[in-house]
């Protein structure tokens with residue numbers, strides 16, 4: 001939602017309100033939002049739909065207004081989930097009462113203008129003019145006060161929308177993060193893969209890294225130790241991350257590293273270094289300080305080929321990982 005300066009907002013409201021009154025549009029926040037945008041002429045598509053609807057139906061029914069509000073006035077970011085939409089509904093309810101009051105004030109002012117015109121026509125004496133002026137003054141002060149309150153509510157709702165957008169942005173970010181390791185999760189990896197693949201030439205690689213015999217580690221040392229090893233490997237991979245790479249935890253003992261702008265031979269050498277460094281780690285259980293007999297990983301690598309899709313690239317990396325496992329584990333496979 002765009003923020004206008006107070007004077008621009010007043011001038012748009014001055015255009016929108018008479019139009020709404022002329023077409024008998026109820027003073028709801030959705031209607032205000034839609035008509036306010038209509039008179040600002042900032043969205044041609046919205047204006048076309050409204051013009052066509054009014055031509056066909058003679059007015060703009062509330063349900064269409066509500067849909068147009070959702071479609072054109074809420075930012076994409078705000079169309080997120082039920083929780084946010086109910087927060088938005090409660091904001092809209094808040095502004096509803098002040099918009100109704102403003103509308104009542106404007107209607108009173110309009111009818112007092114009508115009355116004054118009639119009174120001046122039938123009686124043009126000075127005392128009557130003075131009376132009419134006083135009457136108009138009282139009503140216009142009242143309407144201006146109510147308009148001011150409405151503007152304040154608009155300002156408040158705009159501030160709340162800004163913080164809601166920030167919250168939504170944050171929750172989107174969090175939905176890409178794996179809570180166990182703090183790395184990207186599979187959704188985060190997919191998002192990065194699809195955004196990088198658009199600009200990638202051939203030098204985009206993925207490494208799938210899987211802990212060997214995790215089931216056996218769980219069995220021998222307990223599931224807590226198995227999980228601690230997953231967390232350890234997450235930190236280890238994060239610390240080894242290259243400048244053009246992202247590390248992610250997919251599930252269980254499986255991790256992935258996406259590497260951009262490096263050749264297959266560089267990625268293979270890097271994978272081999274990682275494999276050796278992991279094999280050489282001495283890991284002890286926290287309780288007994290007993291060294292864990294062997295922590296090794298298998299790695300499957302694939303590098304983007306021509307017009308290959310993200311899913312095809314991942315599939316080839318999966319196949320190569322299975323190949324490394326089939327050969328006994330603790331190795332890197334590129335083909």
Ligand SMILES: Nc1nc2c(ncn2[C@@H]2O[C@H](COP(=O)(O)OP(=O)(O)OP(=O)(O)O)[C@@H](O)[C@H]2O)c(=O)[nH]1
Nearest residue numbers: 211212213214215216218223224226227252253325
């Ligand atoms: N401790 C722990 N274990 C997990 C977690 N997630 C999955 N696992 C276990 O990891 C094991 C994975 O088993 P498999 O897929 O057979 O793989 P593996 O035992 O590592 O054998 P290979 O991959 O063939 O080397 C299963 O026993 C799962 O229960 C987790 O978060 N913590």
